[in-house]
Amino acid sequence: MGEAWGAPLVLLYLLALRALVQVSHRQxxxxxxxxxxxxxxxxxxxxxxxxxxxxxxxxxxxxxxxxxxxxxxxxxxxxxxxxxxxxxxxxxxxSIDFLGGFTSYYANxxxxxxxxxxxxxxxxxxxxxxxxxxxxxxxxxxxxxxxxxxxxxxxxxxxxxxxxxxxxxxxxxxxxxxxxxxxxxxxxxxxxxxxxxxxxxxxxxxxxxxxxxxxxxxxxxxxxxxxxxxxxxxxxxxxxxxxxxxxxxxxxxxxxxxxxxxxxxxxxxxxxxxxxxxxxxxxxxxxxxxxxxxxxxxxxxxxxxxxxxxxxxxxxxxxxxxxxxxxxxxLGLFVLAYPARIGTIMNYVIAAIAFLYLGKKVLQPKNRAINNLKKFFAAFGLMLLSWISTLVTVLIVAVFISLIGRSLSWYTHFYVSVFLYGSAAVVKLILVHTLAKKFYYKNTNDQYLGDVFFDASLMVWSVVLAMITRIGLCSAFICTLWVAFPLLTKLMTHEEFRQKGATMKFVVMYMLGMFVPYLYMMYLSWTVFEMFTPIMGRSGSEIPPDVVLAGFIVASTMILSSYFINFIYLVKSTKTTLITLTTVFVVTLILVCSGIFFPYSSDAANPKPKRVFLQHANRRFHDLDGNLVKSDSGIWINGFDYNGISHITPLVPEINDTIRTPCEERAPFCGLPWILPVHFMFRKNWYLPASEIFPASPIHFKVLTKELTPWNSLRLSFEVSGPSHMSLYIRPHEGSALSTWSLGDGTPVASVGGDYFVFYSRGLQASPWHFWIELTKFDYCDHTKLVVSILKPVSFDAQHEHESVIAHLYQIVSDMKVQFVYDAIIILTINLCY
CATH class of the missing domain: 3.40.630.10 (Zn peptidases)
Known part of the structure; x- marks a missing residue:
């Protein structure tokens, strides 16, 4: 097979499949x-x-x-x-197991x-x-x-x-x-x-x-x-x-x-x-x-x-x-559906047929079985090695892009990720197998190598099919497609390949036989990319989106290359292909590093905004005796993607890493008004000092009763009234435990770190919120710290000394088409001792 027509033919084949997928998604x-x-x-x-x-x-x-x-x-x-x-x-x-534990209360x-x-x-x-x-x-x-x-x-x-x-x-x-x-x-x-x-x-x-x-x-x-x-x-x-x-x-x-x-x-x-x-x-x-x-x-x-x-x-x-x-x-035309138990039987049968086919082929003739097994498993191991090395290489590129501050360069221009990570993945795959062909298989017949690497791919997918079916995932049907159709294709093209090698007729027959699994995998992959690419813009400050997307692209590349790896051993040279793809990768990498691909877009017809969440918060921290130990007010800032505020700082110098929010470890949920900061997605926060805010609906929090129960526990009942959204945080002091409460089914559900989080909301004309909690009593006076944060949409009217900075921030954020929400938060700490 000549590289001059082999590589373009594979590329045109994949582009044609992509075009069909595009038509289907826009159908x-x-x-x-x-x-x-x-x-x-x-x-x-x-x-x-x-x-x-x-x-x-x-x-x-x-x-x-x-x-x-x-x-x-x-x-x-x-x-x-x-x-x-x-x-x-x-x-x-x-209560539901949401964000590591979450209790919800609603009224009216x-x-x-x-x-x-x-x-x-x-x-x-x-x-x-x-x-x-x-x-x-x-x-x-x-x-x-x-x-x-x-x-x-x-x-x-x-x-x-x-x-x-x-x-x-x-x-x-x-x-x-x-x-x-x-x-x-x-x-x-x-x-x-x-x-x-x-x-x-x-x-x-x-x-x-x-x-x-x-x-x-x-x-x-x-x-x-x-x-x-x-x-x-x-x-x-x-x-x-x-x-x-x-x-x-x-x-x-x-x-x-x-x-x-x-x-x-x-x-x-x-x-x-x-x-x-x-x-x-x-x-x-x-x-x-x-x-x-x-x-x-x-x-x-x-x-x-x-x-x-x-x-x-x-x-x-x-x-x-x-x-x-x-x-x-x-392709949106009809749905195939069948019971999972039928799928399990079908999957095992197809995997068994593939194993029998491979076993019979490798073990015949008997006098060469050991040698055949060695060569087969060498190809199998080389394929796995090429996948692992490809994954490592591309992830290194993704980590580098993240470290230099060029994350999400593909957010508005998706094909940048294909040219950057996709070309790198294909280059590494081809390079590994080209080197293996040149140095490890230098005296081996190309036709034999093409055959053995096809069988190795079939073996990989047969093993994966058996494993996923054993786990019980219904998605194993994808592996069924990647075993059944290639096996039929191999049987269909076997005679042509044996007699004439990799002729044009063989390649056409081969690609037609692979049409169904490749088309469906392209269809499924594009659906996944269409869903997940936008999600990377709101996936939090801790997950490097380039690493995630690079992983998806490498996985897609490995899957789609499975039954084309054997073509590397059938072509006379891969030099032109490697040079072309390497050039695409290097040029794209240089452009990405230069910052030419700005992640976000304010195009009125097709906006792709950056998400930043702003909340104006008042915080007051008390010790266990009720003494005020700290008080501040500010704009609490959360960037919803990995770039954080890096694109805001040049325009608003006050917003920089010098105002990073420290975690108040002695306070529930770091003393911040979300359950999310302690969640793995949002650990980077910023806090711009600002004047105190005065909510239109202030909170009224009352301890109604303290009752010692016969079973040596303390029941505390409360009444709360205030705005339409409030959050209650509870952290039992050392030596006490929250055993039951009037919320949910009565069993307290702990959130991340062992604290308790209750989200409250109400409609109009709701009665005050009444609830009670019960604490186990130990050998000494127990304390329970309760932190109540109130979220209330507010507006600003230029009354405060920091208003110019805040107004500047709001204006810049608005100009950048950044979505934000105004909220005011009040935090109260109450000492309860018996």
Whole structure:
């Protein structure tokens, strides 16, 4: 095989696959013009502005708008259905294993619940869930106003149908998802309609528009996946996404967890994943969500809801809870799904066939079996060595880029990472095998080497297939593709290769045989990159994003090169390829080091902003006798990516490493107003001194009673009133322990470091918060330090001596298109002794 045509042919093959993947990912619809109702729903909800829990925008204006639209829909419904509407304002608490331990308390938050059922009534129901609240400083079009708009349209469509449903459909417009999933908990644990729910569909977002991905199902209940497979008109689903999300790699969670864990209800979780750069920013506006994205989501969700609401299995859903299911879409055209137990059998059978094929080939003829085994395992070891050395080399480059302060140079220009890390990975792979061919295999037949390295690749994937199947991951189906199709390809091309070697006909036959696994791997890889690249801009100050992305690219390179490594031994030379790729790598490295690729973009059409979180905080530290030992006020600054504030310091000199926030180790959570600073993601903080802030709703914290219990413990009860968001931190003093409390299920859940964190939020007109804790009593007077931080959106009006610096900071940050949130924090320390 000549390098002059071999290398370009492989490149064109991969580019053609990439083009097909691009077409598939952009495979949206061309529907009629956007309907008036749908346009009105989304635009009108986002026009209300940011909808944080406890604000009039969330608790009053959005609720009133939803009620008006539901009433209008009800007036046009047919006689085949009945519509019931309920406003729920629950109060409750729960604990989840989130950020290392997290307890949530909510009071008088708001849910708008609509039930559509047959005229004769229904015993069972399917739930559709969206949330209308948003994080501060964003109109929340994709997260999650568009889903609520789609649900209104679905409600309208179903209510207008003359075809009666078999089961009820409950539409939950929940008003407190961004507050750590509070509203869904209030509904599923307290609302009377929740008892009838047998399945749910949760509508979420991790990006803005595009195709909505089914990234969680179950638990178990394969009939739910089958419902999606049968009903969805434009499927996009992957069990790989499910296993990645549930592994905890992505720092997020959805209402799916609440319905699964507290309601014991199976469901489907789906989300928009495109353009996550502007997720949770002020750029998340309705005009950025394409009509065909909304149409796709509406078609799919309507079809699946209608299917479930007329399904005989819904009423007996618990009887169908048996095992997991393997599911994945094929280029968005259709979904393949089968029980995981069938997949396990199929995986082991295919792995066994591959092992038998390799064993028979290596061990024949018998008089050369030992020599064949040595050569086979030498190729196997060389392949693993090439992968390890490639990974180490590329990670060294990524660490170097991080150390010189050029992280995220690819954030706005993704292909920079491909040219930098991808070219380095391919060069190292080719170089290792070229050197092996020249010095280790210098007198060995090229045709034999090509054959043995193909078999080595097949062996690697067969071993991986058996191992992943043994672990129990449904994602093992990918390895099945990488064993079955190459094995068939080898059998198909064996005669041509044996007789004529690496001819053009052989190469074409070979690439056609590899078409399915390579196309699917490119499709899956691009989906992963589309999700994870924006996440690197909000992954915290401790995770080097270049190292993570470089690792992804190396993994993709190793996988995609698996069955092309043998081509290195079939070509006469790799010199031109190595020189070309090395040149690409060196030029890209120089450009990246020069800083020409600025990470962020304020392009109005396609912004990729830097995220910085600002909070104006007052802090007061007391000793155990109640004496004030330290007091300060300032702007607490957290950079949401690895670059921290390095791009801000040149413009605002006051913001530099001289104001790094020290950890007050004797105070809970370092004496800072988040649970996150002690979390591994956010250890770098900055604190710019500023004047004291005076919240409009100050906290009132009272110790109501101290009661010594018969079992030698102390019960302390409290009353707290204040703003809509508060955080309670508890650290029992040495010699005491927090044994029980009135929150959650009564069992305290410790956070990182053994402290306790409680997040509180309320709607309007909530009663004061009452709770109690119980401490075990030891041999001496125990102390418990409680730190309460109050988060309250505020505005600044140029009254303070540091206002010029603060105003300058805000202006610069705004000019850089940096998203930020104003919050005021008060910290109180209370000495409690008995």
């Amino acid at each position: 949206l619809l061309s529907p009629p013009a956007r309907g008036e109702e749908r346009e009105g729903y989304l635009d009108n909800i986002t026009a209300i502005g940011p909808r944080t829990v406890g604000s009039p925008e969330n608790e009053v204006h959005t609720v009133n708008y939803l009620l008006e639209q539901i009433k209008a829909i009800e007036s046009e419904s047919t006689d085949a259905h009945k519509i019931f509407v309920d406003i729920q304002r629950p109060t409750g608490s729960f 938050i708001t849910n708008v619940v609509v039930k559509l059922e047959p005229r004769g009534g229904a015993e069972h129901a399917v739930l559709s869930n969206c949330h209308f609240d948003s994080v501060p400083n964003t109109p929340g079009a994709s997260d999650d106003a568009v889903s609520c708009s789609v649900m209104l349209e679905i409600l309208y469509t179903l209510s207008k149908s003359s075809e009666p449903l078999q089961h009820a459909v409950i539409f939950l417009f929940n008003g407190a998802e961004e507050n750590i999933l509070q509203a869904s908990h209030g509904f599923i644990t307290q609302h009377e309609w929740a008892k009838s729910i047998r399945a749910f569909i949760n509508l979420e977002a991790a990006g803005v528009g595009g195709k909505e991905l089914v990234f969680q199902t179950g638990p178990e209940n394969p009939w739910l996946v089958q419902a999606y497979v049968f009903a969805a008109k434009h499927p996009f689903a992957s069990v790989v996404a499910q296993e990645i999300f549930q592994s905890g790699i992505i720092p997020a969670d959805t209402d799916f967890r609440i319905y699964r864990d507290f309601g014991n209800v199976p469901g489907i979780d789906l989300a928009f994943i495109e353009n996550g750069y502007i997720y949770h920013t002020k750029y998340d506006t309705s005009d950025r969500i394409l009509t065909d994205s909304i149409q796709r989501a509406g078609d799919n969700i309507l079809a699946v809801l209608k299917y479930l609401a007329t399904s005989d299995m819904l009423a007996k859903s618990f009887e169908y809870r048996h095992g997991n299911v393997v599911f994945f879409d094929v």
